[in-house]
Amino acid sequence: MSSEMEEVRLNLGHIELAAHLFGPADGLPVIALHGWLDNANSFSRLAPRLKGLRILALDLAGHGHSDHRPAGAGYALADYAHDVLRVAEQMGWAHFALLGHSLGAIISVLLAGSLPERVTRLALIDGVIPPTSGPQDAAERMGMALQAQLRLDSKRKAVHPTLDQAIEARMKGLVAVSREAAELLAQRGLMPVPGGFSWRSDSRLTLPSPTRLNEAQAMSFVQRIACPAKLVVAAEGMLARHGTLLEQLPFEREQLPGGHHLHLNDEAGATLVADCFNRFFGIP
Structure with missing residues (x-):
């Protein structure tokens, strides 16, 4: 296992993103996408264990050291997918694999389904399709999202007096993580502010989505994927309880x-995850 990593920045024209670059220069191109409110350090344990891959682990827009989107803009899934394509252009990668966790897995599925000719392999960790809803909920959801957007102007980010308190807050977040994981995410996600520390992530990331796909629309992306795909399901994670969805997926699947x-x-x-994906990518 090699821990060598290079910090890079990518100017996409409309936004500048930060990233970590791992692996040999002639390795298989892979773009790694982290989960909601995480950052590129999400892959700091995994990426060095993956063999023969040139992995670019992004800080998604609004996360980590990447720029926030301009005032008035939002964080739609399609905009993330567009960012990834711009990143591939910057890297000179006409074809690339995607490694995604949670939100990053969702973006990966949408992109691989939208442009199946661009994506060579799909490695997913505990995420597949975005949350769905029926058409009868559309107007109510839009109203809820618009009101939340207006209220955000009067809210201030939480300030944690000490680094340890900020790490503990991340450990107890919507999705709990270990102390070690929280410390790794904090290295890239915290910034000093008057009175202590605050998380760098854009507050707009916490806003509810104004629209959602229905289940048939979401599954249409899965059905268009043409490359080999491997899904790691965490036994105590978010997907394990969605057995009906998992049975519909045409992906190779492994529960860990x-x-x-x-x-x-x-x-x-x-x-465990690295062993699974090293077998999947099949690079000795």
Whole structure:
């Protein structure tokens, strides 16, 4: 396992993103996409264990050291997918694999289904399609999202007096993580502010989506994927309880012990996920 990593920045014209670059220069091109409110350090345990891959682990827009979107803009899934394509152009990668966790897995599925000719392999960790809803909920959801957007102007980010308190807050977040995982995410996600520390992530990331796909629309992306795909399901994660959805997926699937961040929470989990994906990519 090599831990060599290069910090890079990519100017996409409309936004500048930060990233970590791992692996040999002649390795198989892979773009790695982290989960909601995480950052590129999500792959700091996993990426060095993957063999023969040139992995570009992004800070998605609004996360980590990447720029926030301009005032008035939002964080739609299609905009993330567009960013990834711009990144591929910057890297000179006409074809590339995607490695995604949670939100990053969702973006990966949408992109691989939209442009199946561009994506060579799909490696997913505890995420597949976005949350769905029926058409009868569309107007109510839009109203809820618009009101939340207006209220955001009067809200201030939480300030944690100490670094340790900020890390503990991340450990107890909507999706709990280990202390080690929280510390790794904090290295890239925290910034000093008057009175302590605050998370760098854009507050607009917490806004509800004004629209959602219905289940048939979401599954249409899955059905168009043409490349080999491998899904790691965390036994104590978010997908394990969605057996009906999992049975509909035409992907190779493997369930591993651990929570939603099993690839980051500890060395044992990272090793299990790496062993799984090294077999999937098939590079000796």
